Amino acid sequence: MKMAAKALRTINYEERAKDTDYKKRLNKVMTEKEAVETFLHDGDSFCMGGFVMWRQPESVMREIARQGKKNLSLIDESGTFEGIDLLVELGMLDRIDTAYAITRQVGGISGTPALERGLKEGLPRPVEAGGVLATPKDKVKSDVPPLKIVDWTNFQVALRFVAGGFNVPFMPCRSSIGSDIPKYNKEIKEITDPYENKPLILIPAYKPDVAFISVQRADRRGNGQIWGFKGTDYWKSRAAKYVVLLTEELVPTERIYENPGLTTIPAYCTDAVVHLPYNCHPTGCFGCYTVDGMNFISLLLQRQSRDGALKWLDEWVFGCKNHLEYCDKLGWEKLDRLAKSEHKLNRIPA
Amino acid sequence: MGHLYTTREKYRSEQLEIMKRKCTPPELVCCAGSREIRDREVVFVGIGISDLAGAVAKLVHTPNVILVAEAGYIGFPSVAVLISPADNSAGTMAMCHQSLPEVFIDQQSGFIDVAYLGFAQMDKYGNVNVSYVTGKQLKMNGSGGGGDIASSAGRVVYTAEFNPRQWVKKVDYMTELGFLDGSRDARKKANLVGGGPSAVATDRGVFRFDSETHELYLAEVFPWQDEKDIEEVRKSFPWDLKVAGELKIMEPPTERELWALRLMDSTSNYILPSILDRPIGRIVLAGKLNLEGYDEYLGMQEKAFREILDFIS
Known part of the structure; x- marks a missing residue:
């Protein structure tokens, strides 16, 4: 930790503060705190890289919680449900666009306890879900605006980023024509296509303010390399106004030249690079460390009640100044054990 | 197809009793589901039970299928059950690592x-x-990729434990498309790519859809399911469920299938219904959130990885 702090002092912050065109910088290295402060503001929309339980920048969720951002909206295919639930617990989100959020599949205990409490008890905010369910009226206090959940399918959410990246207003697709998803989600338009005269669905473009994307390797200029599945990260990094990379490993650009085919996010997309090992914990990172299932179960058990959830937040989010303190508290030997387990199956070549 | 059929007469009643007790409902579902695919097909797997069926098929019945997971993993040998479509075990020894929209684009082009x-x-x-x-x-989990898969995959095999509450006259929310109103070319009119559902594999028999009326009917049962049991199954439907004229009798789960299943799901994520009864739940409840607990849990997974990697390589 001391060494990391020392390395950061080599950046001349005063000089760099004058340089506001972030995408053109030659050195984009920032701390996580600085990146969230700089790019994410109250009322902004944002998205996370990765896919269910893998390569999702969970540490950013905890940092957003620490900084107490308000009125955020989040769009995600099949989200980092644990992180989303944390922001729901604090009432920071106004709107969630998603295809999938684990609820009961965790087997007897709820996967998104805060969301369920919102739906049943209106705490901390009432919930309107998919135009189908809403918190009962007697539990709703008039001064608290509801959290809106909008339903899509995975492909449709991905196509929103694709359209955003293409810089066109929509993408057509043939998923769920005639189902209840376009019936309740009025942003999806069903048309008769002008060429073949058949039904077709149009998915509106989405350009979030910030995309937080975890990568295995990046250089100071912001070339991000991804091993394993790519999720929708290619399109998220094109669609978003600001792109923050969180990298397991910060390497000189010469190392990027060794595997140019893996550079999913080239430097011109990137606004900031945060060097933060284990930033996906408790989710996993392909080739680096596996999912921390034990941590998932224990935190879900603690967060089943609102009191328990607030206590958990005090301990693991507000009780840690930054991600490295979180890792200290968790225990580096456990994190290394998760890395060892992942290396039995997959490994990033040195 | 990997179908395995038998006759009721082949087994004595006490043998049937033993076989019935030997397998849990999720095991029956996975084994019945695993027999639904042909070799060399491209198979889109979900998570949990809907992945286990594909994994068992790949390992036991149809070794040349190409498994696809929606996060972007294609052609993997399946070294462990997927808890998420982005799991590391799907990336191990895979033919291709690509992205999520690419998988769905391939599906919309008819490759699945x-x-x-x-x-x-x-x-x-x-x-x-x-x-x-x-x-x-x-609020349940929501569509995920299910809405896309039901729209565009060549055919869909549904897998779930039998529960009378599952069957309804009209679904509360139509997430995944079947044959819509059941009319002859409803799917074609809606301009959907895929062929729709082909089978529903449960622990109380396999159901299929009539090729003309698109109505669900009971097509296959396990040898221990007698007339009384079938009548009970029929009664849990809110409509008059048809039964195939020639009801087929499925072979019970074979030793090989059960071996594959236990290897895939080494930490009993899908065989034990409650999370707190599973090894991970027991370790957490015992308060062993230290390195020793991590060693115990991860060691269990790693042991199964080694055995399966030995087998496939």
Whole structure:
């Protein structure tokens, strides 16, 4: 930790503060705190890289919680449900666009306890879900605006980023024509296509303010390399106004030249690079460390009640100044054990 | 196809009793589901039980299938059950690592022959709800890739434990498309790519859809299911369920299938219904959140990885 702090002092912050065109910088290295402060503001929309339980920048969720951002909206295919639930617990989100959020599949205990409490008890905010369910009226206090959940399918959410990246207003697709998803989600338009005269669905473009994307390797200029599945990260990094990379490993650009085919996010997309090992914990990172299932179960058990959830937040989010303190508290030997387990199956070549 | 059929007469009644007790419902579902695919097909797997069926098929019945997971993993040998479509075990020894939109684009182009999905509510024509139960104010997981798969995969095999509450006259929310209103070319009119559901594998028999009326009917049962049991199954439907004229009798799970299943799900994530009964739940409840607990849990997974990697390589 001391060494990391020392390395950061080599950046001349005063000089760099004058340089506001972030995408053109030659050195984009920032701390996580600085990146969230700089790019994410109250009322902004944002998205996370990765896919269910893998390569999702969970540490950013905890940092957003620490900084107490308000009125955020989040769009995600099949989200980092644990992180989303944390922001729901604090009432920071106004709107969630998603295809999938684990609820009961965790087997007897709820996967998104805060969301369920919102739906049943209106705490901390009432919930309107998919135009189908809403918190009962007697539990709703008039001064608290509801959290809106909008339903899509995975492909449709991905196509929103694709359209955003293409810089066109929509993408057509043939998923769920005639189902209840376009019936309740009025942003999806069903048309008769002008060429073949058949039904077709149009998915509106989405350009979030910030995309937080975890990568295995990046250089100071912001070339991000991804091993394993790519999720929708290619399109998220094109669609978003600001792109923050969180990298397991910060390497000189010469190392990027060794595997140019893996550079999913080239430097011109990137606004900031945060060097933060284990930033996906408790989710996993392909080739680096596996999912921390034990941590998932224990935190879900603690967060089943609102009191328990607030206590958990005090301990693991507000009780840690930054991600490295979180890792200290968790225990580096456990994190290394998760890395060892992942290396039995997959490994990033040195 | 990997279908295995038998006759009731082949087994004595006490043998049937033993076989019935030997397998848990999820095991029956996975084994019945695993027999639904042909070799060399491209198979889209879901998570949990809908992945286990594909994994067992790959390992036991149809070694040349290409498994696809939606996060972007293609052609993997399946070294462990997928808890998420982005799991590291799907990336191990895979033919291709690509992205999520690319997988769905490939599916919309017709490259996926068959897909496995789970379900919570289903109607007569195979329309499925996995989003909301309105009466009970229940939000379920939601579509995920299910809505896309049901629209565009060549055919869909649904896998789930049998539960009388699953069958409804009309689904509360139509997340995944079956044969819509059941009319002859409803799917074609809607301009959907895929062929729709082909089978529903449960622990109380396999159901299929009539080729003319698109109505669900009971097609296959396990040898221990007698007339009384079939009548009970029929009674749990809110409509008059048809039974195939020639009801086929499935071979019970074979030793090989059960071996594959236990190796895939080494930490009993899907065989034990409650998370707190599973090894991970027991370790957490015992308060062993230290390195020793991590060693115990991860060691269990790693042991199964080694055995399966030995087998496939």
